[in-house]
Amino acid sequence: MLSSPYIREQSSVSVIMLKVMLALIPGIAAYVWYFGPAILISLGVASIAALIFEAAAVAMRGWPVRPVLMDGSALVTAWLLALSIPPIAPWWLTVAGVFFAIIVAKHLYGGLGNNIFNPAMVGYAVLIISFPVQMTHWPAPLALAGHHLNLADTAHFIFSDTLPAGEKIDAISSATPLDTLRTQLQLHRSVAAIEQMPIFGYFAGKGSETVALMFLLGGVYLWLTRIITWHIPLALLTALALVAAVFHFIDPQHYAGAWFHLVAGGTILGAFFIATDPISGATTPRGKLIFGAAIGLLIFLIREFGGYPDGVAFAVLLMNIAVPLIDAYTQPPVYGHKKVQK
Amino acid sequence: MSGLAILLGAALGYAAVRFKVKEDPMxxxxxxxxxxxxxxxxGFPGCKPYAEAMATGKADINQCPPGGEEGIRKLAALMGVEFKPLNAEHGEPKPKSLAVIDENICIGCTLCIQxxxxxxxLGAAKQMHTVIxxxxxGCELCVAPCPVDCISMVPIAENVATWKWKYPLIPLKALH
Amino acid sequence: MTHPIQNFHGGVHPEENKQVSTQSPIRVAPIPQQVFVPLRQHIGEPARPCVAVGDRVRKGQIIAKADGYISVAAHAPTSGTVTAIALHPVPHPSGLSDPCIHITADGKDEWIERIAVDYRTTNISTLRNHLRDMGIAGLGGAAFPTFIKLNPGAAGAVKTLLLNGGECEPWISCDDMTMRERAAEVLQGAAIMRCMLHADTVLAGIEDNKPEAIAAMREAARNCDFPVEIIVVPTLYPSGGAKQMIKLITGREVPSGGRSTDIGVATFNVGTAYAVHRAINHGEPLISRVVTVTGNVGRAQNFDALIGTPIQELLALAGDAPEPVTGYLMGGPMMGIELAQTEIPVVKATNCILVKSDRLFPPPPRALPCIRCTRCADACPAELQPQELYWHARSKNFDKAQDYQLFDCIECGCCSYVCPSHIPLVQYYRYAKSEISAREKEQQAADHARSRHESRLMRIEREQRERAEKLAMKAAVKTSDAPARPADDAKKAAIQAAIERAKIQQADNVNNHPSTK
Incomplete structure (x- = not known):
């Protein structure tokens, strides 16, 4: 028999996960609007793969399958991974990423609640290390693309790697703003000049900046519904903006400004949806600030000085390792233990 | 270079003295x-002699039934050896019991007192004895010497004061 | 008249459900045929019975005396005959029985002589002993002996007397009704306590969901000969917890492991103040209290019930349950304990009998793994990190759990209430706490046994030495005498004869009582 309390709030893990997915919808809609329907296919592939892998892992561990699948955590992982990798990547790439996320990063570490690393980011890291070429095939914004693929053509490309006759991969794909910045800087062009290129919009990438703003909208929804607290996103964005602004101020020729860093790549998605993963993130209020700020700093360092165009995944994974230490040193004072009393 | 070595050596030496862990005798x-x-x-006449035997390696860590498995685990951790199950030669763990003297039968021989x-x-010669x-x-050492078998071991019943909250048994696996 | 309020951390807003039991006034419950007065109704040592089976007792007669410092007396709730002093089911999470004094009522309800005490002219230590002998313990739920808290200690140590009218648990309304109907008496009790503590200020904290109680208390305060400030605090569970109420009203925190008097505040439940008034001004010991009977019952209501009344009597008064009954709770849904039987008596801590149904209190959903969402930490009024405590309690890593201040947990249930994984967090903490306490007790017992064993060894050694010295002296005096063999033989024969006698008796015993062996 269980003891008190005998009443409970109406809340559940499933509802939390559902709200996270709901919060992703505006961003996904903008994604489809600006980059075509490929993301819908990759989300579907990732979702199905995640459910199958999760069910298999749970069944092998002798747990009841249905209630675990119902918690929705596998789907959230799948969606975050799909949103982090190029949507026109071949289907097996998505499946491989989901495999590493669900089987290796989640279940080999003990399943929901026990994983040290953010599963989606583990999947991403494995893919970018193992398949760097496929991971650069980002769809071009429809406004700039030489050819628009319809849903059937896109599916055909993702599943059988063939484009409609006469089309080339270059016609539908393009480098991301972060990639462009990196390669153009190596060609000794200035930031200001690079940002005049057609791929750039008002702050960062054409289209992708709107997608990022939609993710920001979803993030605010998560904050308002108290799924996440403000600490990690705010600390992350502030740290990233500050360090970017300082470097841009010192050397505007070589360092993009704060706005660019905030809006480009996976910053917004990472700040509100990935770094806020409670399982692998810091839990104390001060710990969340440190955790978030450190990720922001690492994103900048990896983008500007590292070997990869975007740094969100590696920054998150690196800070995941530090979580137990951060939590241990940032325990808030308990009632009756505070030293200074009026 | 050698200067650095001397400096580091001195620092290490100082640290060894400064942060020396003061150990209780084993x-x-x-x-x-x-x-x-x-x-x-x-097999030893009391806990201290057993402890001494263990410290000198003359006895194993799994000879104490009242200490149970948890006791053995603690000993293993302390002595840095592998856990091993209780040696059945020395008995089985039993629920904690108290000796109770049947005061109608007791002849006051004082053998249990000794x-x-x-x-x-408590008691004196030819006076009925009683257990505090x-x-x-609950060592049972008084049971065997009694010439009239008037001492029995009674397990301690759980009451409101000794009752303990149970571990919540809700493993994910058990619920289907 | 606005007193600054400092919110405490966390808290939750469960559905209140209080209005169902406040529709009709407090009803005096009839005298049951039999009452069961537990000896252990308060925190501390159980009381020691001072009546024998067969004794006739009168209403209010002391039947068990305080035993030890942290203890209070128990009294006959009505006149009648003591029929047994034996185990009877009591309200306890274990569902176990505990010693109770069973009294069969004679229906006459004949009082002992009641003597009022003038608290203004009596010294404090006499008043404190009087309250102990009147059986006054905190009626808010913890049942801590009230006289201990009424120790002024160093002069001026307690500046503030705080009446706790924060009844934050859902469903319960006994304090609310007490304040509505007995506000003047509550403040008369406060006058006694104020005088005993030499307190400067008297404050009463009441949540804003009890406007009638606030009005009644304000009205009573106006007629008081000393200033009483009625402070309205926001309704947020667990604002009725003493530590939270103190934080709300004074902005200060009770130090961990300490008492509220450490920061100059003495806190009493309003019902306790009423009981103090009855004890001092009317000479009536604590033999009844207001109990809310609510939940899945026909007519939810507050009863003034005698201590020792089996709860089935009150349930009968509250009418048939409209839905299938799935259990009974003593206390509220957040911190109450399950009652296994309805023979269990009302005790001093019984503020509420809550009847459960599956609709009102659905069984807990399946527990899922902790996702470290820290909603529990956001809700914890003790400002703990429940997710860390859970992690360590679950893995039986008790030292770590204590590092995270497990014992500052007040078991209010906020963490379990908000947990989206539906983990019974509080039960893990209760388990860990009782394991730790049991281990500490075991360790103390072991240390005690060690020292007794060591002193025994020393005694034996000393005796041997002394005997050897004596023998040596004797040997020096008589060198030629033969050893005293015959004496030894006589001793052996005597033992043998005794053994024979014992055997015969044992055989007799077996024959007479075949069931005993």
Whole structure:
């Protein structure tokens, strides 16, 4: 028999996960609007793969399958991974990423609640290390693309790697703003000049900046519904903006400004949806600030000085390792233990 | 270079002195883990002698039934050895019990008083004896010497004061 | 008249459900045929019975005396005959029985002589002993002996007397009704306590969901000969917890492991103040209290019930349950304990009997793994990190759990209430706490046994030495005498004869009582 309390709030893990997915919808809609329907296919592939892998892992561990699948955590992982990798990547790439996320990063570490690393980011890291070429095939914004693929053509490309006759991969794909910045800087062009290129919009990438703003909208929804607290996103964005602004101020020729860093790549998605993963993130209020700020700093360092165009995944994974230490040193004072009393 | 080596050596030496862990003698630490029933089931005349034997490697860590598995685990951790299950030669763990003297039968022979390792039995020659419940460790050493078998071991019943909250049994696996 | 309020951390807003039991006034419950007065109704040592089976007792007669410092007396709730002093089911989470004094009522309800005490002219230590002998313990739920808290200690140590009218648990309304109907008496009790503590200020904290109680208390305060400030605090569970109420009203925190008097505040439940008034001004010991009977019952209501009344009597008064009954709780849904039987008596801590149904209190959903969402930490009024405590309690890593201040947990249930994984967090903490306490007790017993064993060894050694010295002296005096063999033989024969006698008796015993062996 269980003891008190005998009443409970109406809340559940499933509802939390559902709200996270709901919060992703505006961003996904903008994604489809600006980059075509490929993301819908990759989300579907990732979702199905995640459910199958999760069910298999749970069944092998002798747990009841249905209630675990119902918690929705596998789907959230799948969606975050799909949103982090190029949507026109071949289907097996998505499946491989989901495999590493669900089987290796989640279940080999003990399943929901026990994983040290953010599963989606583990999947991403494995893919970018193992398949760097496929991971650069980002769809071009429809406004700039030489050819628009319809849903059937896109599916055909993702599943059988063939484009409609006469089309080339270059016609539908393009480098991301972060990639462009990196390669153009190596060609000794200035930031200001690079940002005049057609791929750039008002702050960062054409289209992708709107997608990022939609993710920001979803993030605010998560904050308002108290799924996440403000600490990690705010600390992350502030740290990233500050360090970017300082470097841009010192050397505007070589360092993009704060706005660019905030809006480009996976910053917004990472700040509100990935770094806020409670399982692998810091839990104390001060710990969340440190955790978030450190990720922001690492994103900048990896983008500007590292070997990869975007740094969100590696920054998150690196800070995941530090979580137990951060939590241990940032325990808030308990009632009756505070030293200074009026 | 050698200057640096000397400096680091000095620092290390200082640290070794400064942060030296003051260790209790091993026997004391082992004795602190033993349950102090003084029952002698381990083959030694009390907990301290067993602790001494363990410290000098003359006895194994799995000879104390009242200490149970948890006691053995603590000893293994303290001595840096592998856990091993209780040696059945020395007996089985039993629920904690108290010695109770049937005062109608007791002849007042004082043999149990002499056997009790913690002086928990009151009485004098030819006077009926009784056990002070709060002092009894449940070692059973008084049972065998009694010539009239008037001492029995009664397991301690759980009451409102000794009751403990149970571990919530809700493993994910069990619920289908 | 606005007193600054400092919110405490966390808290939750469960559905209140209080209005169902406040529709009709407090009803005096009839005298049951039999009452069961537990000896252990308060925190501390159980009381020691001072009546024998067969004794006739009168209403209010002391039947068990305080035993030890942290203890209070128990009294006959009505006149009648003591029929047994034996185990009877009591309200306890274990569902176990505990010693109770069973009294069969004679229906006459004949009082002992009641003597009022003038608290203004009596010294404090006499008043404190009087309250102990009147059986006054905190009626808010913890049942801590009230006289201990009424120790002024160093002069001026307690500046503030705080009446706790924060009844934050859902469903319960006994304090609310007490304040509505007995506000003047509550403040008369406060006058006694104020005088005993030499307190400067008297404050009463009441949540804003009890406007009638606030009005009644304000009205009573106006007629008081000393200033009483009625402070309205926001309704947020667990604002009725003493530590939370103190934080709300004074902005200060009770130090961990300490008492509220450490920061100059003495806190009493309003019902306790009423009981103090009855004890001092009317000479009536604590033999009844207001109990809310609510939940899955026909007519939810507050009863003034005698201590020792089996709860089935009150349930009968509250009418048939409209839905299938799935259990009974003593206390509220957040911190209450399950009652296994309805023979269990009302005790001093019984503020509420809550009847459960599956609709009102659905069984807990399946527990899922902790996702470290820290909603529990956001809700914890003790400002703990429940997710860390859970992690360590679950893995039986008790030292770590204590590092995270497990014992500052007040078991209010907020963490379990908000947990989206539906983990019974509080039960893990209760389990860990009782394991730790049991281990500490075991360790103390072991240390005690060690020292007794060591002193025994020393005694034996000393005796041997003394005997050897004596023998040596004797040997020096008589060198030629033969050893005293015959004496030894006589001793052996005597033992043998005794053994024979014992055997015969044992055989007799077996024959007479075949069931005993």
């Amino acid at each position: 026997v004391e630490q082992i004795d602190a883990i033993l349950p102090q029933t003084q029952c002698g089931q381990c 056997a009790c390792p913690v002086d928990a039995i 419940a709060s002092e009894c460790t």
